[in-house]
Amino acid sequence: MHELSIVSGIVESVLNFVAAQQISKVVDVRLSVGELTNLQPEQLCFCYTALIEQTAIAGSKLEVEAVPAVVSCPHCSYQGPPKYWADALSLAPVPTLQCPQCGKATEATQGHECAIKTIKYVA
């Protein structure tokens, strides 16, 4: 799974930041993750905890903040949450690109992000 490679990139940039700023302790790193990225929060946190062992940021926490999907329809100008597919065989309902209002194809305007929002630290 690619959660590991994503988290190792995050850990690396936090470690660089810590070294550059001469920070003594990182408390938490807040990551915003879009609903459409299909990244699993538990897996991200698990990878984070495993990767920071014996580094300068050991003991810090990764907080994952979910960003809901937003779609916009060029056919009927609907804008808002996507239509969910309850029949999909996954634990949670699956967001689709079908317009909840007219049934045609929408475009996602939010939900693909994956960004470090804040790093909380003790200077």
Added chain:
Amino acid sequence: MIPTIEASPEEIYDIELEKTLLQANAKLAKENRAQLDRHDITAIDFMGAIGSGKTTLIGRMAAKLKDQFNLAMFNGDATTVDDVNLIAKQGVPTVQLATINGCHLDANLVGKALRKIDLNKVDLIFIENIGNLICPAEFPLGSRARVVVVSVTEGPYMVRKHPHMFLGADIVVINKIDLAEVMGVNVEDLARDVHTLKPDIKVMLTSCKTGAGVDKVAAALLAIKESRADA
């Protein structure tokens, strides 16, 4: 000789503090696309489960389109170069891409592959992603279209089980329809599931064994190539 590109573990993805791997990849994908557009090259990315028929389909496409266009092929198959050979045998320049974790290609590797070929002598590039129904979806490569190749041997619920891959695709090829009856799979149901997720996606039924539907896929790829020429 088929050139090989190895992603080294020390690879720097140019991650600034606020940049995660996904953001860095998206930026590189845009750069790839701009470079391809400058050279009037169309790249098409083939994703799908292991063994769904990606290589066989690309081989068929190469046979249909190689007289019309100068083709190239990038292959992300993690284990073997046999796949590449199938296409290379048809005289198509190929580049083998080796990933570290073997779960998806990324825009950085594709960017490096672009440096291995003569961009002035290529019109159409086929990229075979790693056989995986989850990871490649997150990593755009800079292609003009993404094709998902699924096969009836993956069972009647494969779309419901792996919906994510289809949201970012432009064309879905349901392959191995010659086996649909034996597998007890109704291809119309699969197609309907795909349209539930994404109403405007093109769904095509093929058998790369008998050749059924293969012309339609070639025509769709041609249309993608030509929509570029008009733009």
